[in-house]
Amino acid sequence: MMNNIIETHDLCCQFNRIKSVDKINIQIPEGAIYGFLGPNGAGKTTTLKMLLGLLNPSSGSIKIFGEKMPTNRISILREIGSLIESPSFYGHLSGYKNLKIFASIYGLPNSAIEDVLNIVELTPHANRPVKHYSFGMKQRLGIAIALIHKPKLLILDEPTNGLDPAGIQQIRDLIKRLPTLYNTTVLISSHLLSEVEQIATHVGIIHGGKMLFQDAFDVLRKQQTSYLIIDLEDPSKAYQSMQKTGWDITVNHTAISIRLDTPGQKTKIFECLKNFNIINVKEKHRSLEDIFLDWTGVKKEV
């Protein structure tokens, strides 16, 4: 059985009587890239800050690597790299010196700095003051700081925010490589389904501080379905007839809706309905985005 790197139990965080996080139970298996998905203000950053000991939970418990947080805060944090909200850096120092500060915390040699600079492709800019870096470079430096000690767990809070498409691609490729490169488990938060979809093996969807869904990404993908909506003269008779033959079907007063698992099923459906008067046929696809928007109640135009 796969071990969970992170396990929370009924984790809550409350500010001024408002629950930012409400009884969250996160389970992240070892080696996973876990996409923590939710609209802005859903409680993602608050949850990540609790995992890192930056915020004290109002109630509930956190276990990371099987150890209790914050009781074993220092030993847990030794194995975690993180980038929360915007990257932190000392603008008056060079990229190299910023990394040197963190290398000193972990007692790492200078070669670790050079390695991580190579990984995030900042070697040519290592000796420039960070205040002169572009946003993308600062973001990569933030990731380099998080990676310098080859952590077992990497926590990234919306790491592609504000990056151009090339920068996003670069960060995405790097995150995908991490489980094999350092055997790192990655927890990445985002409000973009498309971003999480491209890299995550597991997903947790949070909204209004509550966890709405959590499982392997493939389980979520299975919920992505097409429906054939058929307007009929007598939909209830058609419904009874189709239901007997085992179709996943619903009915209202004008139409039946049949779930399509494969496109080839359409022929069989029309075969079954040959004795009914069909008025109109529509096919509706329920994408992952539709599912996400339905669950989170966020309107498409937003």
Added chain:
Amino acid sequence: MDWSEERSMIWNLFKIEGMKLKRITWITPILSGLLLLIVTIGEWYLFFREGEGGVYASFNALYLFVSISFLLTGNLLITMVVGTEHESKGWKQFLAAPLSKSHLYMVKLAWVVALILVQGFVFIIGWALIWHVYTTDPLPFLFLLKQVFYCIIATLPVLIIQFYLSIAFENQAIPITIGVLGAIASLFLARSQVNWLHYLPWSYPGLVTPFLPNHIHWLQISLGISTILLLFTNWLFYNKNWN
């Protein structure tokens, strides 16, 4: 973790904090020390030189400025040391690293105290040099050391309050204003006839001068209050939520 391991961690953290300091943070205590020297000597030259005390009256001039100088420099240094962390959003990155929160708090404060000590040393060295150039009268060196270092010790309670306020408020204008008002108030509090006002931490720097017979009493109070404030603010820092 045994004590030697912990000591090496604290020393490592002290060096790391030193790496973060901006050049201006190093220059400030040196300039403040020189400024205190110039102002004190200027005051003596203009208003005390012709008096009965002669060259020794310079210590009266020093007493006028020493407390406000250390309080204002401390205020500036705290803003620089803590402000660097606010500007860089470094708190959350640093506190998500495997470091003891208490150690981090103490080490940052230790840097502020170390830099104020730099100001103290610059002042004492400058004073001693000028004294030897200007006069052949013996320099009461122990008195000078006591005046300067007792005053530094007596500023600790205010520095600790100021230090925690700078951490708690991201906008440094608030702690700076409190610090400046406190430093100005210190000029009057120690000389106030209202006894209970002497127990406010802003009074201590003016009360630990070797001119006063009970200065050791105030020095002990400063140390006691510093210890209490240090434990309390460290506890607040440990439990602080980093939103």
